[in-house]
Amino acid sequence: MRKRTARIVLATFTAGLAAAACLTAVGPANAREGTTNARDGHTCSPSVSIDGFSDALDGTTFQGAYVGNLSALAVDRDGSLAGLSDESFLFDLDARTLGPESVLRLADESGAEIDSEGLVIDRDGTRLITSEVDPSIRRYSADGRILDRLPVPDALRVAPAGRAQHNGTFEGLTMFPGGHTLLASMEYALSGDSPDINRFQTWRRHKGHFVLGAQYAYRTDAGLGVPEVQATPDGRLLVLERGFTAGVGNTVRLYLADPRRATDTSGVEDLTGQDGGVRLIKKTLLADIVNCPSLGATAEQPQPNPLLDNIEGMAITGYSKGRLKVLLVSDDNQRPTQTTRFYQLRVRI
Template sequence: MRLRTAVTAATASLVVAASVTVTDATAAAQPSNGARHACSSSTSVDGFFDGLDKTVFQGTAVGNLSGLAVDTDGTVAALSDRSQLFALKVGKGPVAAPVRVVPLADEKGAQLDSEAVVIDHDGSRLITSEVEPSVRRYDRDGKLLGRLPVPDALRVAPAGRATLNLTFEGLALQPGGRTLIASMEGPLSGDAKDAAGRSPVRFQTWHRGGPKGEFQLAEQYAYPPDPNMGVSEITATGDGRLLVLERGFTAGVGNSVRLFLADPRGASDVSGVENLPGAARPIRKTLLADLADCPSLGATAKQPQPNPLLDNIEGTAVTGRTRDGRLRLLLVSDDNENARQTTRLYALTVRLPRHV
């Protein structure tokens, strides 16, 4: 989502060569001697990279990055909300460079407000747009292959009850590739706050089960973001649970970015519930880290931030595991083509608790 105003609102293994050249020696920062830089007891930040900020690749601005996914060839698919899909070669640091860019379009050839990307088992791309909202399927060259069904209530008003730019912001494919989940960024009209002051948002699922292996509408779950936060990304952990990135923004203060572990198993199906929260059992979650608590690693910010490392973080991908079982994460911030914001990559490691 493009934050223009104050808003209070399948695990894969990545093997890439670390041969990407960094032209600016200050563009990448990482811990020395393998030291871990703790954000919390479970999460550490291992480095950041600003070398993509305000750059151009093959005539296309590298920015507005809102979604990440590890591709079948080991590159990282980086989705721009200006209807472009980049392939990034990512090494340590996390130093990165674009090696390909493909334009995307809807059925009429118009641009998308593309926000999240998943790579399916056949290499096709499932991509959300938060305008309708929609989930479309594309081949590697950006050819539109199809579109998934979406419940009427999740459509943007007046067709449904959703608010423009507060719809499908995150997308995750569960292990085995049989369940796809899209996360709404904000609540539907008519949905209310719970007793803790949280405004539940809806996570829509599809199960692969059609005669041709297509995705069909399935359960819907309620997820409770913290007050004044929205859901900017979800990522499968590989064990049936999800990483959920919550984000907010306050003018003069900056961004709030928190990483949660969530478990949709045991949550109630709310596809038939008109108004949340009701008696539905929401998705359980536990805080892994408030990224404002991470060491800054020497990062600088172009606007006020509670931690200069922070920016408008929107994309997350699991890129592998450490030898001791921790998840390796890659995050990216969306600069909105704004001179006061930065396209920044972050490398994190996370040890998942056994229970949420």
């Protein structure tokens, strides 16, 4: 376990979506030196402000499991928070303090670890979890039993079985309002597609199972991938784009994207970006996180803003009148040069 002084700069971590209609705010989470009042409005852009950050879990363990490598977040039905490690651990976290309350080890059908990246908690309490190795999406019971495995288009499988690149498949996972449509985002483009066009695959709920649905095309900024997506209450998407340059640091941008008028690309073999009949998902920049105030954060490696790290997970924890509370988390890759850091944002959509 790496030892590092826990640093917390935050005002609120929400208890979750309250009837999907109003914000449920809770008090300070063990606030310490450098505490910042959320009402000060730390502006990242006209649409986004940051309430604070927390390094409280950085370098910690719980019941023998390393509390890091966090790749996804989700709000459970009781308002608690789930954090998914890409090392096959699923943590239940207190939404207020972020403290781990339980941990579940995940495995595939043979009992082997999975490269767990995306997480959705379904309305019946089952956990939908992606692995980017195959890629795959499995349904787990709350106690970790595999209940089902969703179909995956052949083209989205890792080469040579398909056209996806290793370590570049299902990173993001989200459920649209109503619980009828699931969406997974590919982190990077398929071979044959333009390198800046990623495929987003959907599944429809049908007679208790998920069947393949429409597929959409999303254009990333040059050199960036998509580590996470989250459906907004109005049926759009929050999309994280992320990249890393050695000696410079991370780039992390938050976009609002609208797939509702995009073309179904499941029958389009190569997406070149010059396809006149293909309407891409429309996106609008909400914020480049480099422009957020640093709030006294420190970085263990060069960063254009010391607040930045390898941000990979995202959950919408509250909504009211076009305003979202959004929680982000960074994946430290269990490296001393990176940090497990939570970020609390307020986002106007």
